[in-house]
Amino acid sequence: MWGRSLERTYVTGEVSVHALRGVDVSLRRGELVVLLGPSGSGKSTLLNILGGLDRPTGGELHFETQDLTNANDAELTRYRRRSVGFVFQFYNLVAGLTARENVSLVTEIADAPMKPDEALDLVGLGARVTHFPAQLSGGEQQRVAVARAIAKRPKVLFCDEPTGALDSATGVRVLEALERVNRELSTTIMIITHNVGIGDIADRVLRMSDGKIVEETRPGRARRPSEISW
Numbered sequence: 001m002w003g004r005s006l007e008r009t010y011v012t013g014e015v016s017v018h019a020l021r022g023v024d025v026s027l028r029r030g031e032l033v034v035l036l037g038p039s040g041s042g043k044s045t046l047l048n049i050l051g052g053l054d055r056p057t058g059g060e061l062h063f064e065t066q067d068l069t070n071a072n073d074a075e076l077t078r079y080r081r082r083s084v085g086f087v088f089q090f091y092n093l094v095a096g097l098t099a100r101e102n103v104s105l106v107t108e109i110a111d112a113p114m115k116p117d118e119a120l121d122l123v124g125l126g127a128r129v130t131h132f133p134a135q136l137s138g139g140e141q142q143r144v145a146v147a148r149a150i151a152k153r154p155k156v157l158f159c160d161e162p163t164g165a166l167d168s169a170t171g172v173r174v175l176e177a178l179e180r181v182n183r184e185l186s187t188t189i190m191i192i193t194h195n196v197g198i199g200d201i202a203d204r205v206l207r208m209s210d211g212k213i214v215e216e217t218r219p220g221r222a223r224r225p226s227e228i229s230w
């Protein structure tokens with residue numbers, strides 16, 4: 001997918017914030033991309049636009065053969081439902097449902113989903129399917145959230161600070177789960193993080209500053225998640 005000259009201006013009363021000031025970005029199929037940059041530099045805004053949660057106020061956005069630039073609500077909903085998965089910093093699991101049931105919420109409305117147990121197996125939770133969120137560690141809950149996001153086999157998975165609330169040991173397990181999803185399902189993955197070390201697991205690192213992408217590097221997956229300095 002690609003975006004060209006993407007802009008996003010938030011207008012609140014008399015104040016305008018230019019969150020994106022002309023971003024050119026492309027994600028190749030099966031790529032693992034890390035997006036770095038200080039708070040307020042526009043990372044979440046860009047991720048939300050690429051994921052169809054928000055619309056640019058300028059520029060162009062394309063996914064495969066679809067032109068999403070002027071997509072209406074129904075078209076964006078269809079794009080998100082069919083093609084996109086999200087993982088956020090806080091896992092948003094339903095407390096009264098088991099891991100399997102949490103994943104089922106998504107597989108019940110998807111076109112050609114995996115079985116919930118298969119998705120949970122992929123993230124290393126095959127033995128925890130009947131556990132409730134409160135019986136799982138933070139990292140395990142985040143891996144349930146990853147399983148839930150990938151069970152519908154999205155083409156692209158957008159992760160906003162997926163390890164932001166985790167210590168290094170559990171964060172590494174979450175990154176290993178994401179890497180495995182990327183490798184085995186060829187899911188394109190974009191990860192926002194403050195943790196510069198995580199850039200080493202990526203094919204490509206984009207660094208944002210003040211609403212623009214100011215640097216692009218290609219670590220070429222220099223390290224495995226277990227080898228990064230946290």
Ligand code: ADP
Pocket residue numbers: 010011012017018019037038039040041042043044045046
């Ligand atoms: P990052 O993810 O890099 O921290 P964001 O994309 O969240 O950056 O924010 C970029 C800028 O846009 C910031 O100045 C932020 O305050 C502003 N912003 C983000 N969301 C909104 C919103 N809903 N309304 C107004 N301003 C916003």
